[in-house]
């Protein structure tokens with residue numbers, strides 16, 4: 001499997017969370033405020049509040065190093081062979097962590113996992129947080145460019161994410177255009193909430209290389225046409241949308257709309273920790289809900305390789321492996 005839409009902080013498992021909280025006994029974290037258990041739902045606004053709590057327990061670079069290694073190992077244990085993680089670099093005055101040292105810690109975690117010879121390839125996207133506005137967005141892109149050069153292909157792109165009600169897409173056009181000029185690939189969270197036609201159209205003009213969620217794209221014929229024309233792949237996260245209540249039920253998830261149109265889609269987890277899921281469960285949920293055959297599931301996973309941001313050499317190697325695995329998976 002290939003995981004292309006995973007936020008580092010939201011991917012922290014409850015085991016890692018417990019270890020982090022044990023190290024910070026003076027922080028009083030209410031029970032159940034770090035993940036949403038099976039069957040439970042939270043409004044999107046509450047989901048973003050959960051991230052505030054996660055930020056409190058990951059305030060030092062050593063926390064970031066630990067969570068990165070744990071998250072990569074967990075994806076590897078789930079059978080993910082290629083992972084693109086993403087995260088917003090963060091300053092913490094209290095601990096002296098800076099955006100740069102935050103990113104260094106993440107990349108060091110990825111490097112250490114590489115040395116452990118886990119059976120997983122990891123790449124990284126630097127996230128631009130909508131809430132932080134256009135100036136910070138430009139600084140973030142500059143950092144992404146620096147690390148793109150210094151990490152030899154590990155930093156492959158930039159993501160636009162964060163609370164979808166914050167800011168306007170136009171605030172980020174300049175920064176994202178610059179990222180693209182520098183050769184960074186773009187994955188943008190688009191139309192996560194209703195009535196975002198104007199900013200979605202602006203951002204689709206860039207155009208992005210992939211779209212995160214696109215939950216409400218199909219309520220506008222014009223947007224659907226634009227996405228279809230560019231055949232822009234969609235990163236779809238069923239459990240995340242169900243628990244965040246932007247989708248009423250799994251059979252009404254927009255996976256069905258795009259899949260039936262033969263449009264490229266990639267099944268992803270978004271925040272496997274917060275939403276208590278993993279990529280195998282997400283494939284299973286899509287297969288059960290939309291009655292996909294084993295062959296169709298294999299094809300979904302195989303075609304995801306076309307949409308990764310790593311080099312064509314990595315793509316070819318993954319495709320060969322997947323072909324070799326096919327008989328045992330069907």
Ligand SMILES: [Zn+2]
Pocket residue numbers: 005007161189212270
């Ligand atoms: Zn996301």
